[in-house]
Amino acid sequence: MRRRLAAGNWKMNGTAAALTELKALAGAFPSASVDVLICPPATLLHRAAEVAGDTGITVGGQDCHAATSGAHTGDISADMLADAGASAVILGHSERRTDHAEQNEDVRAKARAAMDAGLTTIICVGESLEQREAANTLDIIGGQMSGSIPDQSTGENLIVAYEPIWAIGTGKVPTLDEIGEVHDFIRSRLERRFGEGVGRSVRLLYGGSVKPSNAADIFGVSNVDGALVGGASLKAQDFSGIIDALERV
């Protein structure tokens, strides 16, 4: 039985004032059936962990370095995230793959470091519009999975987020059939590589313009165990609407 998860990615948004949103969200908890994770900017991680306290909400990072420490100005190690209160980290987000030219091998090395540090890793995969239109979606997703997901993955330390690049922050969403096709494919690839036990226990999130208004439909799709949410996670009211939809699945 996989626990459902609503994960919020605040990206490079928020100073201390944004913690009022987290406080508002924390006021509505705990949820018996849904895990809630907020990934604020690294500057807010420690304070966010304190605000989340023992509400059941957990906090996570948005990236980490593959090394545990050293001469890497501006970078943050997985151990540092854990030390600041993180229990998870998003890796291989398409914005990192684009803005920082991260390749599958980089994501895999970061994921190994994160798993070694005891963090749950949310590894993002997703196709561009051009790749979808060329009917290459499943090839792209399969390649990203085999390149980015480490061998040490388990149902506890790995979550896979399917995020079509063209759906992120655009208000465009794939059809429910398209989401289902990719999620079923990801599930079968995981089962083939890690065996049925592990493959069936890894949670799969959909990400890309999830809002309170479309969440219930998306959560009804097979092998969708929750969502990775960008814009709609910044406001407690919007994110609560998504959590509510997930609770009702």
Ligand code: PEP
């Ligand atoms: C994201 O960037 O992970 C994301 C899903 O963003 P949005 O919800 O804003 O499309």
